[in-house]
Amino acid sequence: xxxxxxxxxxxxxxIILDKVKNYKKGEKLYYVRFGxxxxxxxxxxxxxxxxxRANQFNTTKEIQEELYRTWNIQDDKYMVAGSLNLSSxxxxxxxxxxxNKVTQLINSGKLVERKEFYSHPTFESxxxxxxxxxxxxCNLINGYKKVWINQFWHDNVETILxxxxxxxxxxxxxxxxxxxxxxxxxxxxxDDVDVIILATGFSSRVLASRxxxxxxxxxxxxxxSVVDMFIANTEIIDLINTRSTMETYKKDISKxxxxxxxxxxx
Numbered sequence: 157x158x159x160x161x162x163x164x165x166x167x168x169x170x171i172i173l174d175k176v177k178n179y180k181k182g183e184k185l186y187y188v189r190f191g192x193x194x195x196x197x198x199x200x201x202x203x204x205x206x207x208x209r210a211n212q213f214n215t216t217k218e219i220q221e222e223l224y225r226t227w228n229i230q231d232d233k234y235m236v237a238g239s240l241n242l243s244s245x246x247x248x249x250x251x252x253x254x255x256n257k258v259t260q261l262i263n264s265g266k267l268v269e270r271k272e273f274y275s276h277p278t279f280e281s282x283x284x285x286x287x288x289x290x291x292x293x294c295n296l297i298n299g300y301k302k303v304w305i306n307q308f309w310h311d312n313v314e315t316i317l318x319x320x321x322x323x324x325x326x327x328x329x330x331x332x333x334x335x336x337x338x339x340x341x342x343x344x345x346x347d348d349v350d351v352i353i354l355a356t357g358f359s360s361r362v363l364a365s366r367x368x369x370x371x372x373x374x375x376x377x378x379x380x381s382v383v384d385m386f387i388a389n390t391e392i393i394d395l396i397n398t399r400s401t402m403e404t405y406k407k408d409i410s411k412x413x414x415x416x417x418x419x420x421x422x
Contacts, residue, residue: 160240160255162273165281168237169289171274175235176296179375181350186376187235188226188354188364189276192248195238197358198223198267199257210381210397211357212329219332219362226365228268234368237378238273246277246401279382284405287412291419294318300350300375305342305363307331307356308396310387312413315420321349326356328396335359339366346372354378385409 163171172187179185193208202215213219227236239248240255261267275281282290298318306313307328314320322345326338342363346352352367352374354360360378367376384398388409393402402409 159259159271160238160273161271162238162240162242163275164242165244165246165275165278166286166289168275168278169282169286169293172235172278173289173293173296176293176375182373184231184233184368184373184376186233186364186368187237187274188361188376188378189237189380190227190273190361191239191276191380192250192254194223194358194361195254195258198227198261208329208357210329210399212397213332213358214330216332219358222362222365223358224266225369226361227270229365229368230268235274236270237276237278238270239276240273242273242275242277244275244277244281246280248276277380279379280385280401283382283385283416284408284412287415287419290412291416294416294420297351297375301348302351302353303342303345303349304353305356305360306353306383308387308392310390310392312386312390312417313383315417316386317353321345326359329357331356331359332362335362339363346374349374351375351377355380355383385413388413 175185196202197207197215198220203217205215207213207215242249262269294316301319301321303322304313304320305324305326307326309323324338324341354363364376364378381399384402387393
């Protein structure tokens with residue numbers, strides 16, 4: 157399994173911090189994540205299957221093609237994250253079988269060859285284990301106007317990320333099924349923001365490539381399930397589907413959330 161290299165959770169976050177620090181308005185800076193669900197969804201044989209314990213997406217030819225496109229964009233300002241050969245407690249690498257499946261997709265021409273990735277769960281790891289680093293990230297993007305694309309809203313989101321000008325409400329599961337209904341809402345507000353925060357399951361990957369192809373020169377961050385940690389101290393957490401991490405690291409998440417909210421409210 158030596159064909160793929162993935163920067164660890166903390167290396168990746170340092171790289172993201174550096175890129176945001178040096179970001180100049182009008183440039184592109186994209187970070188997009190491929191977890192195990194995304195990879196499995198891209199397998200040809202997954203068509204017709206429901207993928208994702210929490211996300212529960214129907215796999216169609218259309219979403220597969222959009223995921224291939226998201227993977228295949230190659231640019232220094234377009235960071236592709238994954239879990240293949242990732243050293244992390246949150247890695248979703250399934251081992252040799254998954255590596256072979258991805259290699260088959262590359263050999264078939266559906267995917268371009270990638271050997272190096274950034275960490276897929278970097279935001280979760282830094283939230284839990286390095287909250288001061290996470291706060292540094294929050295402070296860096298605080299002054300930017302943002303659009304938040306997710307199933308829920310709570311004041312904690314704005315406390316942590318700052319300046320959420322717009323919220324695009326998406327379904328809690330299978331948000332690709334009606335993407336043509338809510339995606340235009342994003343396009344209507346996109347000129348009013350500097351940062352696009354993606355947290356709507358596999359549709360986040362679709363949005364990343366669509367926005368790139370439209371020439372959207374902004375910061376686009378696919379931050380994923382770390383957003384569930386933002387509302388771990390609210391009743392919302394009991395109403396949504398969450399990853400097992402939320403239970404396994406419940407005490408650590410609660411401690412970090414309390415600390416992060418306290419520091420960012422100062």
